[in-house]
Amino acid sequence: MINIAIIGTGNISRMHLEGYAGFTGRCSITALVDTAPENAEKRKKDFPFIAEAKVVSDYKEILNDTSIDLVDICTPPFCHAEIAAAFLNAGKHVIVEKPMAASLEECDRMIAAAEKNKKLLSVIAQNRFRGDVHKLKSTLDTGLIGRVVHAQVDSFWWRGHSYYDLWWRGTWDTEGGGCTLNHAVHHIDMLGWMLGRPAEINAIISNTAHDNAEVEDLSVAILRYNGSDRIANGALAQVTSSVVHHGEEQQLIVQGEKARISFPWRVAAHLAQPNGFPKPEQNEALIKELNDFYGALPDLPYGGHTAQLDNILTALETGGSPLSGGADGRLTIELITAIYKASIEGRKVTLPIGNDDPFYTTEGLTKKAPRFYQKTAFAQNLSGDIKT
Numbered sequence: 001m002i003n004i005a006i007i008g009t010g011n012i013s014r015m016h017l018e019g020y021a022g023f024t025g026r027c028s029i030t031a032l033v034d035t036a037p038e039n040a041e042k043r044k045k046d047f048p049f050i051a052e053a054k055v056v057s058d059y060k061e062i063l064n065d066t067s068i069d070l071v072d073i074c075t076p077p078f079c080h081a082e083i084a085a086a087f088l089n090a091g092k093h094v095i096v097e098k099p100m101a102a103s104l105e106e107c108d109r110m111i112a113a114a115e116k117n118k119k120l121l122s123v124i125a126q127n128r129f130r131g132d133v134h135k136l137k138s139t140l141d142t143g144l145i146g147r148v149v150h151a152q153v154d155s156f157w158w159r160g161h162s163y164y165d166l167w168w169r170g171t172w173d174t175e176g177g178g179c180t181l182n183h184a185v186h187h188i189d190m191l192g193w194m195l196g197r198p199a200e201i202n203a204i205i206s207n208t209a210h211d212n213a214e215v216e217d218l219s220v221a222i223l224r225y226n227g228s229d230r231i232a233n234g235a236l237a238q239v240t241s242s243v244v245h246h247g248e249e250q251q252l253i254v255q256g257e258k259a260r261i262s263f264p265w266r267v268a269a270h271l272a273q274p275n276g277f278p279k280p281e282q283n284e285a286l287i288k289e290l291n292d293f294y295g296a297l298p299d300l301p302y303g304g305h306t307a308q309l310d311n312i313l314t315a316l317e318t319g320g321s322p323l324s325g326g327a328d329g330r331l332t333i334e335l336i337t338a339i340y341k342a343s344i345e346g347r348k349v350t351l352p353i354g355n356d357d358p359f360y361t362t363e364g365l366t367k368k369a370p371r372f373y374q375k376t377a378f379a380q381n382l383s384g385d386i387k388t
């Protein structure tokens, strides 16, 4: 039985508790920590299976509680690194919500604490466990589409003006960034998972519709890759991160030398006429092979947060590794940091970002970041449902 403490019992803790509720034979939620303990008490009412959990307001009160094996951090981004490193150094395994942290220095501090103490560190990236994303990755890994030449990542979300009225959202100090860090983090994680680290990045960040936030609500980035056995030399990816897109039509399209595949799932595969123009008929044999492979992949037993929590519990039970570890969360933060740096400095950024780079630290990044607008409202809670 794995004993778990949840730190931060706001919106997203509900998804974690819905997941744990299906695994009561494997784990037990023994403590809830929230600087607003009334949020934790509310969660206890929502989820009778955690009625016995103790509630405290300061994580330091349970730091040395030897009965706790795993700590699940669901606080705002600015305190992920501090809390994660403290618990890893106290000998606990750690799950941390996205984004892993506000800077590469914070990520490295967390990874070093996990390595030193030989504890598991997993970063929430629940979209890796979506059936269509998981199957896209497996299909890409077959190499059937040839080397990748282009990827299109549309991280299209829509959030109304009041979204940034929550106290910790909309400032570089507490949210760590805007939609690139907090929304597109999901799609940038998928891209990093599928294609790895690019060689360089160009980008522009902007704020078009939220004059109550310091941070960006829109960014467009272009990533260039060096060649490998999987990626054509000079391959490009375009990543749009947005909270201004009505319809929220999200997609990740990968164009290979021989075919295109995507989530949502769609395949196309042109063949050339002698003059290079596409034949009227596509490569039906390859399209069939790709559809057959994709269609034969088994569905995952769970989706989203539940699937990822199952993956983490299984890693702890078997001594294995989680699908999304510290290095995965760090790569995502590196790509996002590069997008910010490229836009702020107005020039292309070459990767990797070194630890002597001014953008490596939270202080360095927040000092240079543009304040698009001043944040004026600081609501403790906002009513309404959330969508992940």
Ligand SMILES: NC(=O)c1ccc[n+]([C@@H]2O[C@H](COP(=O)([O-])OP(=O)(O)OC[C@H]3O[C@@H](n4cnc5c(N)ncnc54)[C@H](O)[C@@H]3O)[C@@H](O)[C@H]2O)c1
Pocket (backbone or CB within 6 Å): 007, 008, 009, 010, 011, 012, 013, 033, 034, 035, 036, 039, 057, 059, 074, 075, 076, 077, 079, 097, 098, 099, 124, 126, 182, 387, 388
């Ligand atoms: N994976 C996803 O799809 C997804 C979706 C939404 C939010 N998130 C992430 O989850 C995290 C929390 O977001 P949320 O929407 O639940 O925010 P929230 O404001 O609803 O909840 C955060 C909770 O943490 C508490 N808290 C703040 N500082 C604390 C501290 N130092 N110690 C203990 N408790 C503290 C707050 O009182 C609040 O109850 C963020 O990192 C966010 O990016 C992830």
